[in-house]
Amino acid sequence: MTAIPAYHEWRATAADPAFTEWLRSAAEPDWSAVIDHPFATAIIRGEADMRRYLVQDFQFVDSFTALLGAAVATAESFESRARIGRFLGQIAADTERGYFHRALTALGAGTGPAKPEPVTEEFLSLMDETRRSQRYPLILTVLCVAEWTYLGWASRAEFPLPENFIHREWIELHSGPEFAGWVAFLRDELDRIGPSLAEEEQAEVLGLFRRATELERRFFDMAAG
Numbered sequence: 001m002t003a004i005p006a007y008h009e010w011r012a013t014a015a016d017p018a019f020t021e022w023l024r025s026a027a028e029p030d031w032s033a034v035i036d037h038p039f040a041t042a043i044i045r046g047e048a049d050m051r052r053y054l055v056q057d058f059q060f061v062d063s064f065t066a067l068l069g070a071a072v073a074t075a076e077s078f079e080s081r082a083r084i085g086r087f088l089g090q091i092a093a094d095t096e097r098g099y100f101h102r103a104l105t106a107l108g109a110g111t112g113p114a115k116p117e118p119v120t121e122e123f124l125s126l127m128d129e130t131r132r133s134q135r136y137p138l139i140l141t142v143l144c145v146a147e148w149t150y151l152g153w154a155s156r157a158e159f160p161l162p163e164n165f166i167h168r169e170w171i172e173l174h175s176g177p178e179f180a181g182w183v184a185f186l187r188d189e190l191d192r193i194g195p196s197l198a199e200e201e202q203a204e205v206l207g208l209f210r211r212a213t214e215l216e217r218r219f220f221d222m223a224a225g
């Protein structure tokens with residue numbers, strides 16, 4: 001394994017010196033493994049068996065929504081707080097929740113409690129720990145991984161999208177200009193805040209970013225069975 005340079009060293013020679021670009025490049029090869037994952041490819045082709053994946057992801061999305069609440073609470077300005085609050089209310093608590101209810105019903109799975117897989121447990125712990133920290137840079141880091149990786153794989157889809165609504169709407173939720181704008185907002189926040197953190201905090205953010213990316217890869221591995 002090659003050592004990862006500190007941000008201030010890395011930025012001196014980087015083509016794009018953005019803080020989130022430092023994080024992303026340090027999360028390889030897992031980052032590309034998520035974007036190019038065979039399960040994501042199967043979703044794009046309309047061939048994935050979505051049942052286990054969505055049952056597990058419904059639990060993920062619940063903790064994620066709580067984490068969005070912590071981001072609302074800890075954001076540093078009204079504009080940022082309102083942006084995150086809008087996403088929480090319109091997408092997480094409405095559009096996405098509606099999708100899960102329809103998809104899980106169609107799959108005969110229901111929306112009640114389900115036994116979390118080990119990777120789901122780990123992901124829930126990571127999000128709950130981060131939420132309890134009430135530290136905006138750490139909260140943003142976990143949000144950034146979850147949203148940016150999903151924009152990455154879903155943006156590989158080409159028209160026409162699959163006919164089955166379970167695949168098609170899952171792709172639509174994670175691609176398109178509105179979702180790309182949300183990911184750009186999260187990256188901008190972290191690009192603004194990251195460079196002025198102490199070096200130890202930057203290292204902490206990096207460790208969390210890499211852990212979350214590894215969990216994204218293992219979550220798709222679990223879904224693929």
Ligand SMILES: Cc1ncc(C[n+]2csc(CCO)c2C)c(N)n1
Pocket residue numbers: 057060061064091092093096146147150174216219
């Ligand atoms: C393992 C996993 N990672 C990321 C996402 C993406 N994601 C999670 S919550 C949310 C927004 C609103 O609910 C989005 C886009 C996912 N679904 N599952």
